[in-house]
Structure formats: structure tokens, C-alpha cells
Amino acid sequence: xxxxxxxxxxxxxxxxxxxxxxxxxxxxxxxxxxxxxxxxxxxxxxxxxxxxxxxxxxxxxxxxxxxxxxxxxxxxxxxxxxxxxxxxxxxxxxxxxxxxxxxxxxxxxxxxxxxxxxxxxxxxxxxxxxxxxxxxxxxxxxxxxxxxxxxxxxxxxxxxxxxxxxxxxxxxxxxxxxxxxxxxxxxxxxxxxxxxxxxxxxxxxxxxxxxxxxxxxxxxxxxxxxxxxxxxxxxxxxxx
Numbered sequence: 001x002x003x004x005x006x007x008x009x010x011x012x013x014x015x016x017x018x019x020x021x022x023x024x025x026x027x028x029x030x031x032x033x034x035x036x037x038x039x040x041x042x043x044x045x046x047x048x049x050x051x052x053x054x055x056x057x058x059x060x061x062x063x064x065x066x067x068x069x070x071x072x073x074x075x076x077x078x079x080x081x082x083x084x085x086x087x088x089x090x091x092x093x094x095x096x097x098x099x100x101x102x103x104x105x106x107x108x109x110x111x112x113x114x115x116x117x118x119x120x121x122x123x124x125x126x127x128x129x130x131x132x133x134x135x136x137x138x139x140x141x142x143x144x145x146x147x148x149x150x151x152x153x154x155x156x157x158x159x160x161x162x163x164x165x166x167x168x169x170x171x172x173x174x175x176x177x178x179x180x181x182x183x184x185x186x187x188x189x190x191x192x193x194x195x196x197x198x199x200x201x202x203x204x205x206x207x208x209x210x211x212x213x214x215x216x217x218x219x220x221x222x223x224x225x226x227x228x229x230x231x232x233x234x235x236x237x238x239x240x
Contacts (some may be wrong), residue, residue, distance in 0.1 A: 150173050
């Protein structure tokens with residue numbers, strides 16, 4: 001082999017050594033790219049699915065918020081209304097009481113009647129709050145002039161803010177749909193609530209002694225169960 005041939009062979013071997021590593025590197029790079037392609041495809045698929053899930057979750061939460069029932073108000077706001085059960089007391093056994101307070105007029109089977117509130121004492125000396133009904137225009141009652149068999153109906157007078165009360169009913173001395181209460185004189189306003197929390201605003205119609213008489217329109221089948229008042233800053237009377 002001549003010197004020229006030997007130099008050519010060496011040059012070819014050197015170039016072959018340079019080319020072979022480049023081919024190997026290119027092959028390795030191609031394989032790496034092929035291995036990464038599934039990751040890109042997976043990302044392309046998962047990203048839209050995640051976005052859809054976020055939208056569905058937001059819609060579900062919004063639907064629940066819009067359809068959720070509103071919180072219920074308290075069933076019985078205010079203070080519990082405590083009054084004694086009415087007693088039917090013959091008017092001839094009652095004494096005292098002063099001037100009665102006119103409550104309302106109503107129509108009976110044969111004539112017009114008027115309901116009154118009156119303070120009285122029974123034979124034992126108990127102080128009573130009574131409701132009676134008399135023919136319209138009559139101010140003094142007897143056993144023969146009372147409406148029905150439950151007039152007068154009386155309850156003891158207590159020392160509570162609402163001293164006493166009577167809820168009207170069919171056949172009673174106060175018609176259904178009305179309620180009357182004897183209330184502490186320092187109370188400037190009385191609000192009544194039934195079992196469902198529905199409000200009835202009472203109004204002052206007169207006084208019996210130092211106490212006020214409040215009359216209210218109420219639901220005939222849903223009597224007041226609680227009350228709310230605003231107490232003034234005036235001194236409480238020492239009498240009674």
C-alpha cells in the first residue's frame with residue numbers, strides 16, 4: 001500500500017468515527033421524542049375533561065343554592081303568653097269593677113250585642129278580668145240579659161306584664177276573631193303572635209283602673225301564643 005492509499009484509509013476511518021456517533025445521537029433523540037408523544041396526547045385529552053368537570057360542579061352548586069329552602073322564622077317570637085282558663089261566673093255574684101270598656105258589636109241570632117271588658121271581684125275577694133256581652137245599648141247586665149251561657153267569662157288578674165286575657169269564640173261573650181288583654185300601664189304597644197309566628201297588632205280601647213285594655217283581630221282557629229312589648233321608662237305604679 002502506497003503512502004497515498006494509507007493516508008486516504010486513515011482519513012476515511014477518522015470521518016467514519018465522527019459520523020457514527022452523530023447517527024447514534026440522532027436515533028436516541030428520535031426515540032426520546034416518540035416516548036414523549038403519549039404524554040402530550042394525554043394532556044390534550046385530560047385538560048378539556050378537567051374544564052368540563054369544573055363547569056358541571058359550578059352549575060350543580062348554583063342549582064343547590066337557588067333551590068335550597070329559605071330559613072324559617074322562629075315559630076314563637078317574643079315572650080310566652082300565659083293567661084288563665086276562663087271561668088263562667090254568675091253576674092249576681094260579682095261586685096265592684098267600675099265603668100266597663102266597650103270592645104265590639106256583633107250580631108246574634110235575634111238581635112245585636114255588645115261585648116264589654118270589666119274588672120270585678122268574686123265572693124272570695126279575687127280580682128277578676130271579665131268579658132260579658134249585653135244587648136246593644138244596655139250597660140248593666142243581669143242573668144236574663146247576658147248573651148249565651150258563657151257570659152260573663154272571667155280570669156284572675158295577675159302581676160305579669162299581660163295581666164289577663166280572653167280569646168273570642170263562637171257562642172262566647174266575645175266573637176271569634178277577636179282577643180282582649182289587660183296589660184301593664186307602662187306598655188305603649190302590644191304585638192301578638194300565633195303558633196306560626198303570624199303577627200296581630202293590638203290597640204288600646206280603654207283602661208280598667210291603672211291597667212290598659214288591648215283589643216286585637218286574630219285568626220279564629222289560631223289564637224295568640226306569644227307577645228312582644230316595649231316598656232317605657234316611667235315608674236311602675238305601686239298600687240294593686
